[in-house]
Amino acid sequence: MKLLRYGEVGSEKPGLMDGDGVIRDLSAHVDDITGAMLGDASLDKLRALDTASLPAVEGNPRLGACVAGFSKFMCIGLNYSDHAAESGLAVPDHPILFMKANSAIVGPNDDVVMPRGSTHTDWEVELGVVIGKEAKYVSEADALDYVAGYCVCNDVSERHFQTQLSGNWTKGKSCDTFGPTGPWLVTRDEVPDPQSLGMWLDVNGTRMQTGSTATMIFTVAQIIAHLSGLMTLHPGDVISTGTPPGVGMGMKPEPVYLNSDDKMDVWIEGLGQQTQMVREDA
Structure with missing residues (x-):
């Protein structure tokens, strides 16, 4: 998977890039791309999603740093x-x-x-x-x-x-x-x-x-x-x-x-x- 964060500074939303280069919104499944959801079990749940059913993000939004809330x-x-x-x-x-x-x-x-x-x-x-x-x-x-x-x-x-x-x-x-x-x-x-x-x-x-x-x-x-x-x-x-x-x-x-x-x-x-x-x- 290619996990990302998109949106204006301070208001980024979680998403993933699908195989066709389309950003898919993950907001219904995770609050953000943080350490709390980067364990193997959490990532496996995201892999099991039907990517094509996730909302497509329109346009060309700004991308934030790909992970938020890290300690160092x-x-x-x-x-x-x-x-x-x-x-x-x-x-x-x-x-x-x-x-x-x-x-x-x-x-x-x-x-x-x-x-x-x-x-x-x-x-x-x-x-x-x-x-x-x-x-x-x-x-x-x-x-x-x-x-x-x-x-x-x-x-x-x-x-x-x-x-x-x-x-x-x-x-x-x-x-x-x-x-x-x-x-x-x-x-x-x-x-x-x-x-x-x-x-x-x-x-x-x-x-x-x-x-x-x-x-x-x-x-x-x-x-x-x-x-x-x-x-x-x-x-x-x-x-x-x-x-x-x-x-x-x-x-x-x-x-x-x-x-x-x-x-x-x-x-x-x-x-x-x-x-x-x-x-x-x-």
Whole structure:
């Protein structure tokens, strides 16, 4: 299934995308797409519905982030071997973890707003993992059983804030609108191998990132096992698992960063596409 949330900001309704590309309304069956309905039993009930009998949503509504009400948005840094090489940094011994503020999360096609004073706003296509049931001290062998599904994330980053303002990477990762998520959550039964997905990102129609989850240093299962040994992962929590090469910071001979009116197209094989326009904050 492809689960989604549609409607204006703060008034999103639950839905799913059917096989013909039509959004079907799920409001009669669930209140919203949240961690509370992402367990296997709840998802099985939705799978059993007659999709064709669900109300079709007219027009082309705005899509919100594909999951609501999660307790945390976790990100893994420097998790692709080819991106580490691009950055000239050593491969880490353990997953590098930072958090993105929940207030950064927006819909997949919402504008990305550069904060005041930003001159180093960058892009990062990433595989998002949505947790489906409480996970604590989970083994690598069992880890994927705790996944509800997968989605596209753009880990937008302000590199000067991230690297020059001292403290934590979170400063450059948590600006408002810096977490486009979706367009939909693809349930794990439709993603048999999360380590074999192609990934791409274009800026103004020019290909910047081409990669594959096959070059992850730490797999999805390893990341879940590692994080669940440090903290409880709750249903609906999102893990953004790192980016392949081609970020603006790594461009040669000089870095390239986003400007107002730039357009980003972001997609992952089988998980859908995002499109964001960039603008400056007022």
